[in-house]
Amino acid sequence: MKIEQIIASATARAVYALYGTEVDENNCMPQKTKKEFEGNLTVVVFPFLRASKKAPEATAQEIGEYLLENEPTVASYNVIKGFLNLVIAPAHWAGVLHEIDSNARYGFTEVTPQSPLVMIEYSSPNTNKPLHLGHVRNNLLGYSLSRIMEANGNRVVKTNIVNDRGIHICKSMLAWQKWGNNITPESAGKKGDHLIGDFYVLFDKHYKAEVAALMAQGKSKEEAEASSPLMAEAREMLRRWEAGDEEVRSVWRMMNEWVYAGFDETYRRMGVDFDKIYYESETYLEGKDKVLEGLDKGIMYRKEDGSVWADLTGEGLDHKLLLRSDGTSVYMTQDIGTAKLRFIDYPIDQMIYVVGNEQNYHFQVLSILLDKLGFKWGKDLVHFSYGMVELPEGKMKSREGTVVDADDLMDEMERTARETSAELGKLDGCTAEEANEISRMVGMGALKYFILKVDPRKNMTFNPKESIDFNGNTGPFIQYTHARICSVMRKAAEAGIEYNKVDMTGVVPSEKEIDLIQRMASYPATVAEAGRTYSPAQIANYVYDLVKEYNQFYHDFSILREENENVRAFRLMLSVNVAKIIASGMSLLGIEVPERM
């Protein structure tokens, strides 16, 4: 049983024995004692004053005395105002460390075939341009979340819905046909997604020029945009695509393949993957049946012009369009269709959509509609809504060229990691491959940690200068501590020290070591909390605190130079388990930890 639970129940017994009042154990939960006071756990006695009818100090004193006499793990206590600080017997903490050491999957809940099936949708790119910083946040959050849900005993299906159809693709296709001279990613020596992105920009450039020319002829902006021949061509192309025109479709297939090849490379570098990919071109017609079904059941209604709507005024929302008057689908209809397909493919218990907060309204509506349409997970679907990524100068704007490209960003991070490592002489004696690996891990670690450590709900500022800083609360700082422990363990092995074969029963851990063990002991609760609140940031901040604590220990205590063999073994065990938790926590963030750096 966890020590907090032991103390809580002993405290409840104490209150009953002393004052004859039954109190709920959950109201007796001790908290971690603040650094400036002596002790490990603190019971706040204010809630018991009604029962004791005594001053806070006196009450704390009496409960402390009771615990000291009746609860063997309590070694001593002190009282400050209404706070009862308990010192837990060092032997208990040594036992906790042994428990942690014996559990290779410490902090994780096992996944069984009976575990809930959670589907997580993330990434969901458009196929007309390469991934940028905003997608990076999405991908990292989505992947980390899937790891966290898995660690909490869920079966997880990672999914991606690729927006591979629509007017935006036609724009790129048209521009390529007009001005591309049959260029390919191979002939251009460029990633396919970037090549397509270039044509999308090219389309926009010509279109703008066209509109400007028309406006110069005296047309209003709206008139000019409406009469743009280029846009008309793009729309015509979309019409032909929807009609299944083979010429358009073959260009579309070819160009999408280029984009996918580019995306795959970016995903691989980011270290994210998917179990199942849906393509909007295959799902966008699916929602219609469901909507018509809803129409039959009276969940939706039809207007005179033939359009179909849902009345959500009962839920405090507005009326929502689901089928246009020409019978075609809108975005919402497609998402209903995708939901239908997914439920056929997987018996989902929970659905999590990792999508930016600009779609809060959409998912609020989707949840209500799916629920009304009979999806058992509809009502409780989770929209994992994250804030925008802004630059110090403000928002990213593709027109102003301030968009941070994902591939460029990763290049830059790895390059900086390499430079910094080389400067510090960390790559001395490494092979070229090792140096590459280390630079890659460190660069990506810095990027991922920088993004994941902040609360997803918040808009975050991405300052390139800060993101490549490797000191302080950063990924490399954490990775470094891990590498340092690995180094100590290597040296121990070289010296023939086998810490786990040494009898440590007599070792009394010091205060600092107990602080560390106590923090290690809260890892499972942190993992659970991160799963409950869908928060990678909680894991990130926990690991940081742990590392900070370990570095203090590392600085103040000798490990290999410790002469007492048992104490030395104890510290090695402590260190190796800190490293284990670092690696575990970082893996939940999708961050690798090198063994040397």
Next chain:
RNA sequence: GGUUGAGUAGCUCAGCUGGAUAGAGCAACAGCCUUCUAAGCUGUGGGUCCAGGGUUCGAAUCCCUGCUCAAUCACCA
């Protein structure tokens, strides 16, 4: 205007179910490497926790009001 989220040190952020004197990092300044990796450790300075009410023995945290910022409220996706 409605809805949702955010507002904590100069900057970037923690602060989880209400608890003691609100914490890190960066930036500034001052220290610590012939000893297990100094990408580290230690110290100094820096705060009307947006404002005002309320609940409570106790509020950055919960409730109400207001202010500011962001997103959203399309027969776009």
